[in-house]
Ligand SMILES: [Fe+2]
């Protein structure tokens with residue numbers, strides 16, 4: 001591997017990682033929101049606003065709990081696992097020590113993010129008295145990775161995991177940005193999201209550089225095999241099925257009439273969510289595909305032609 005063009009993130013981590021620089025944040029008891037309305041369209045639907053606006057805070061608190069639960073699964077079960085095995089040199093793709101140390105800083109950051117998320121879960125339960133509903137055991141990524149691996153030979157499973165995690169780590173930035181800039185949200189939660197975003201900018205760079213190193217050395221056959229599974233990965237990663245399931249279960253817990261419940265269900269089912277280049281995460285994903293070098297490979301551009309803006313499509 002030629003690591004001449006691999007700039008390490010370790011110095012940046014020493015100076016700026018939030019685990020080294022930020023105090024604990026405390027949830028404030030004010031009348032601001034705990035979760036952005038735009039991330040829970042159910043409460044913005046005409047039916048909800050007209051017939052059960054009093055349930056808004058319950059829905060937002062439960063949606064916040066789900067968000068926290070998703071973060072914990074993502075950080076501890078997926079990113080931590082991949083970064084840790086790279087750091088310990090147990091990955092099928094061996095990386096130089098500089099990369100392994102960077103990977104260990106990611107492990108530390110992600111476990112810290114999970115700790116902060118659980119702290120906020122606890123603080124929110126204490127302040128609102130609202131207990132979380134049963135939370136999902138899967139996130140989109142925990143289904144996308146096995147689905148993609150199942151379509152490729154075993155020796156490529158770690159490489160696919162690397163690329164899948166890199167894609168996800170390049171989109172989490174977009175995901176958390178909605179919180180940090182929304183003035184209707186509690187300051188502590190905006191701060192928590194801004195902290196997370198701050199670390200994730202560094203992670204996105206790290207994973208992109210790591211994939212770049214891997215891709216430079218990968219054989220043409222391996223590159224083509226990986227290209228072939230990318231559409232499966234994206235279809236599972238970008239679906240809103242899990243969010244829909246959660247919203248439908250949430251509606252079951254509202255104390256409203258059967259008729260209203262069914263109208264709310266219709267609102268959730270009607271939310272369109274096209275998985276195309278217009279998907280809100282696709283901009284970040286395309287940026288990653290370009291910067292990591294993947295999109296320079298013809299089979300990748302070909303496999304993803306449905307996801308690319310018309311101008312970027314392979315002939
Ligand atoms: Fe994180």
Ligand SMILES: [Fe+2]
Nearest residue numbers: 079169200203
């Ligand atoms: Fe991360």
